Amino acid sequence: MEAMNRRPEPTVESPVVRTSQMSERSVTNVVFAGLGGQGVLKASDILSDAAFRCGLDVKKSELHGMSQRGGSVTSDVRFGDSVASPMVPIAEADYLVVLSVSEVDFARPLLKENGGVLLTADLINESRLANRRSLNVAMLGALSTFLDIPEEQWHRAIRANLPEKVHEANIEAFNIGREARSRQA
Amino acid sequence: MVSSERMLLSGNEAVAHAALDAGIALGAGYPGTPSTEILETFSEIGGRAQWSPNEKVALEVCIGVAYGRSRALATMKHVGLNVAADPLFTAAYSGVDGALVIVTADDPGMASSQNEQDNRHYARAAGLPMLEPSDSQEAYDFFFKAVEISERWKLPVLLRMTTRICHSLTVVHRRPDAEEAPAADYQRDIKGRVMIPAYARGAHVRLREKLSEIADWNEKSGLNQVVEGEKSLGIIADGVAYAHAREAAPDASFLKISMVHPLPIEAIRRFAESVQRCVVIEEGDPYLLERIRAEGVTVEGKPDMYRFGELNVARVRRILAGDTSPEPAPARGKPPQLCQGCPHRTAFEILRDLGCIGTGDIGCYTLGVLPPFEAMDTCVCMGASIGVGLGLRHVLPEEQARKVVSIIGDSTFVHSGITGLVEMIYNPPPTGHVILILDNGTTAMTGMQEHPGTGRKLDHQPTSQVVFEDLARSLGVPNVHVVDPMKQADELRKHLSEALESNELTVIVVRRPCVLAAGKIRQYAQAAEQ
Numbered sequence: 001m002e003a004m005n006r007r008p009e010p011t012v013e014s015p016v017v018r019t020s021q022m023s024e025r026s027v028t029n030v031v032f033a034g035l036g037g038q039g040v041l042k043a044s045d046i047l048s049d050a051a052f053r054c055g056l057d058v059k060k061s062e063l064h065g066m067s068q069r070g071g072s073v074t075s076d077v078r079f080g081d082s083v084a085s086p087m088v089p090i091a092e093a094d095y096l097v098v099l100s101v102s103e104v105d106f107a108r109p110l111l112k113e114n115g116g117v118l119l120t121a122d123l124i125n126e127s128r129l130a131n132r133r134s135l136n137v138a139m140l141g142a143l144s145t146f147l148d149i150p151e152e153q154w155h156r157a158i159r160a161n162l163p164e165k166v167h168e169a170n171i172e173a174f175n176i177g178r179e180a181r182s183r184q185a
Numbered sequence: 186m187v188s189s190e191r192m193l194l195s196g197n198e199a200v201a202h203a204a205l206d207a208g209i210a211l212g213a214g215y216p217g218t219p220s221t222e223i224l225e226t227f228s229e230i231g232g233r234a235q236w237s238p239n240e241k242v243a244l245e246v247c248i249g250v251a252y253g254r255s256r257a258l259a260t261m262k263h264v265g266l267n268v269a270a271d272p273l274f275t276a277a278y279s280g281v282d283g284a285l286v287i288v289t290a291d292d293p294g295m296a297s298s299q300n301e302q303d304n305r306h307y308a309r310a311a312g313l314p315m316l317e318p319s320d321s322q323e324a325y326d327f328f329f330k331a332v333e334i335s336e337r338w339k340l341p342v343l344l345r346m347t348t349r350i351c352h353s354l355t356v357v358h359r360r361p362d363a364e365e366a367p368a369a370d371y372q373r374d375i376k377g378r379v380m381i382p383a384y385a386r387g388a389h390v391r392l393r394e395k396l397s398e399i400a401d402w403n404e405k406s407g408l409n410q411v412v413e414g415e416k417s418l419g420i421i422a423d424g425v426a427y428a429h430a431r432e433a434a435p436d437a438s439f440l441k442i443s444m445v446h447p448l449p450i451e452a453i454r455r456f457a458e459s460v461q462r463c464v465v466i467e468e469g470d471p472y473l474l475e476r477i478r479a480e481g482v483t484v485e486g487k488p489d490m491y492r493f494g495e496l497n498v499a500r501v502r503r504i505l506a507g508d509t510s511p512e513p514a515p516a517r518g519k520p521p522q523l524c525q526g527c528p529h530r531t532a533f534e535i536l537r538d539l540g541c542i543g544t545g546d547i548g549c550y551t552l553g554v555l556p557p558f559e560a561m562d563t564c565v566c567m568g569a570s571i572g573v574g575l576g577l578r579h580v581l582p583e584e585q586a587r588k589v590v591s592i593i594g595d596s597t598f599v600h601s602g603i604t605g606l607v608e609m610i611y612n613p614p615p616t617g618h619v620i621l622i623l624d625n626g627t628t629a630m631t632g633m634q635e636h637p638g639t640g641r642k643l644d645h646q647p648t649s650q651v652v653f654e655d656l657a658r659s660l661g662v663p664n665v666h667v668v669d670p671m672k673q674a675d676e677l678r679k680h681l682s683e684a685l686e687s688n689e690l691t692v693i694v695v696r697r698p699c700v701l702a703a704g705k706i707r708q709y710a711q712a713a714e715q
Binding site for chain 2: 035036045048049052057058059060061062063070071072073074083084085086087089090102103106107109
């Protein structure tokens with residue numbers, strides 16, 4: 001957690017426009033990484049739900065169980081017209097969202113070598129978050145600026161996946177993430 | 186017609202929704218990753234679900250439901266079916282009156298298991314039909330198919346899931362109308378249900394006749410789909426391997442096997458003959474490959490290196506390319522560990538400091554094997570800590586025998602530690618023995634499920650409680666202690682040291698709620714008081 005308070009150089013790269021040669025190329029691949037307890041799975045639930053609400057085919061995959069105990073956690077979300085495998089192949093993630101700076105090296109091989117976008121937690125000024133537990137939703141805000149999912153669907157997905165008492169705090173965290181990204185871009 | 190509801194569900198949730206929509210009267214199981222969420226979801230959406238002490242009991246309860254012409258669902262992880270194998274094989278002979286669907290959730294790659302056994306072998310060994318979905322929609326649809334087959338042929342049906350099918354979310358179109366389940370009713374059928382040898386001989390013949398009929402039906406059931414593609418490459422695949430293969434070779438022809446036992450051999454033969462090259466893509470053991478080759482059909486399999494671990498798109502591409510070069514080592518992240526504030530930590534510090542030989546068991550506390558504790562020497566299966574500890578005590582030289590301690594969690598103790606405790610009383614080693622029951626008041630590793638020792642049912646409502654210390658005393662264990670590891674670490678150390686020095690039998694219940702579950706446990710207790 002110490003590392004997350006530092007503010008190293010921005011690690012965000014510019015997005016690329018993908019050409020759609022084959023049908024599977026119209027699939028967007030997002031991988032979330034972090035440590036057990038950080039809300040990695042919740043973030044991927046919200047993204048999946050938002051994409052699902054847009055009428056897209058969605059698959060999301062992760063491993064539960066032992067990884068809950070503070071270990072490394074990753075979750076794959078894929079969406080588009082038609083998705084086959086539920087797992088993002090290594091080096092085929094279009095977006096890699098890392099909630100813990102300590103996990104960047106572990107997760108980086110999952111990212112596409114050319115044109116993949118890495119979003120890490122140091123993008124967010126955590127002191128602006130009402131609750132640090134909403135870092136995951138702030139990171140979704142940053143991710144949302146790259147994706148063609150209407151803001152309204154994001155808000156619906158956030159509300160559907162979190163308890164009512166934290167809705168406001170998380171919508172705010174989402175907006176903080178969106179602003180952070182637009183300043184970067 | 187009412188339009189069907191579109192949902193984004195995990196395979197486990199899809200099974201739960203199907204169970205509700207198919208009129209399952211009772212679901213029973215034991216928690217185990219990756220199967221746990223099936224019964225939890227079934228209960229949440231209005232189904233009747235219960236945790237049993239172990240998978241054998243769960244399956245027996247479900248057999249009873251299905252003997253009563255009702256519909257039952259038993260859920261377990263792959264190794265749970267080993268525990269339930271005894272009733273499984275004979276229920277295949279006796280058959281059922283209603284419907285019995287048994288979900289086995291396999292864990293190729295061992296995300297959270299002690300082995301990666303391939304339970305497709307069970308279908309063949311027990312002689313039962315087995316369906317295998319490749320996504321949540323199929324998990325939902327095949328459940329209905331399993332109920333239909335079970336009632337038509339009066340047989341239990343296995344639904345085989347794997348980790349990626351259980352836990353991946355995919356889109357499901359739910360049926361608009363739920364099925365009406367038949368009313369429970371007992372019809373006496375002594376020769377059909379009492380498996381004494383005289384009656385079982387006929388039952389075995391009937392089982393083989395049923396399987397033969399199901400094999401014929403499966404040839405034209407429409408379950409096993411052909412996807413027309415290029416004729417240069419044909420792929421036969423099942424489960425999640427089918428999804429990976431579709432992505433790895435989008436232009437190939439496919440035969441997706443949805444019923445893996447009995448196999449649609451004629452459909453397989455026709456498909457293999459229709460393509461120039463035919464490759465079987467399957468996760469785990471070469472189950473399909475060997476069955477297909479035994480029927481004289483020419484197909485390629487995968488190199489043995491791909492038998493280990495999960496498949497994925499990259500590995501399927503390598504299989505198709507015949508690539509047997511070493512694979513890049515998977516990135517290793519931070520391993521799991523005992524939580525900060527976990528009450529098990531104290532016990533493992535003491536075991537380490539006393540230089541114990543710890544025979545361990547299955548649960549969060551298995552993490553006591555990792556630094557800084559390294560206080561566990563063995564871990565085999567649920568409940569094995571006690572038997573293995575006793576065996577070591579029987580043969581080791583006295584100096585070593587005195588250091589052996591069996592370490593078992595509360596849920597694991599109920600699952601299959603009680604018979605080990607009876608063994609300790611029945612065949613005590615000359616140096617005595619000591620069992621530590623690490624009682625954190627929940628089935629923590631699988632995500633905080635109840636068990637008979639918590640005094641609450643699956644839905645957290647109160648029920649009778651099995652009290653471990655009372656049980657041990659009633660069996661005649663002379664030394665039974667209960668300690669709180671946070672408040673009484675010194676007592677724990679003292680009791681353990683004394684037990685190791687004596688030649689007597691000792692059970693120490695180390696009791697403190699799991700740090701992650703404590704809040705909820707308090708809420709349940711308060712709700713029960715009101």
